[in-house]
Amino acid sequence: MSTELFDLLGRDDRRFSPFCWRAKYALAHKGIEFTTIPVRFTDKDKLAFSGQDKVPVLRDGDTVVSDSWNIACHLEDTRPDGPTLFGGPGGRRLARLVNHWFDSAGLRGVFPLLFPDIFDIVLPEDLDYFTRSRLERFGGKTRALFAAERSEQRLHAWRASLDPFRVMLEDAPFLCGEAAGYADYVVASVFLFGRQVSPWRLAEPGDVMYAYRERILDLHGGLGRAGPAFY
Ligand SMILES: N[C@@H](CCC(=O)N[C@@H](CS)C(=O)NCC(=O)O)C(=O)O
Numbered sequence: 001m002s003t004e005l006f007d008l009l010g011r012d013d014r015r016f017s018p019f020c021w022r023a024k025y026a027l028a029h030k031g032i033e034f035t036t037i038p039v040r041f042t043d044k045d046k047l048a049f050s051g052q053d054k055v056p057v058l059r060d061g062d063t064v065v066s067d068s069w070n071i072a073c074h075l076e077d078t079r080p081d082g083p084t085l086f087g088g089p090g091g092r093r094l095a096r097l098v099n100h101w102f103d104s105a106g107l108r109g110v111f112p113l114l115f116p117d118i119f120d121i122v123l124p125e126d127l128d129y130f131t132r133s134r135l136e137r138f139g140g141k142t143r144a145l146f147a148a149e150r151s152e153q154r155l156h157a158w159r160a161s162l163d164p165f166r167v168m169l170e171d172a173p174f175l176c177g178e179a180a181g182y183a184d185y186v187v188a189s190v191f192l193f194g195r196q197v198s199p200w201r202l203a204e205p206g207d208v209m210y211a212y213r214e215r216i217l218d219l220h221g222g223l224g225r226a227g228p229a230f231y
Helices: 018-029 044-050 068-078 089-121 124-137 143-149 152-160 163-168 182-197 208-225
Strands: 003-008 035-039 057-060 063-066
Touching: 003 018, 003 044, 018 068, 018 182, 018 208, 035 044, 044 057, 044 063, 057 068, 063 068, 068 089, 068 182, 089 124, 089 143, 089 152, 089 182, 163 208, 182 208
Parallel strands: 003 035
Antiparallel strands: 003 057, 057 063
């Protein structure tokens, strides 16, 4: 049975989508051999079989699953004997909470700081689509306006918002404990994404979150280090 992950493609083979990173880590965590199928923003035809237009999409034998959370649940449910992503039903619900909260606070909070730089790593043939779709999404707010609003102060405020994670990492290497779990992959996806799209550093050496990021990058044979990055 073949397992394929449809993965967002940027310049220089950057695979930068945070949601795709979550799926790649979940697959690696389960020890599943998979191939990635690169997808440009405008390659919507390639995703038509999934009935929607976003990545990640997993084709696992005859089963098609879209959305990173659904992919994690599918992997946990179909490979119960592999290392667990959630640590049981209670852990699954908590991971779901982390997923919701992190998307609406952590990821959304840092997005304005990184957004202006994404234009430089989007493939030239996707640039018109990216510019148009994001203008629509952000009510006409331009790249230039986002760039004018970003500041070191905002970056420091975002870094400070990660304090609850720093507390969790005082007595364990990962948020889930001695071994990483899906909640780690959700939170760490912001660092995997951030280092590939922008020179604005989401963590600096000396910060607990930087050491955590390094540990995540090293997992699964250095999976996260694949492809070019700013830092
Ligand atoms: N909730 C979805 C979000 C997926 C998503 O937004 N993917 C983005 C890439 S990061 C995408 O495919 N965007 C396509 C587009 O904007 O046209 C998940 O967790 O998988």
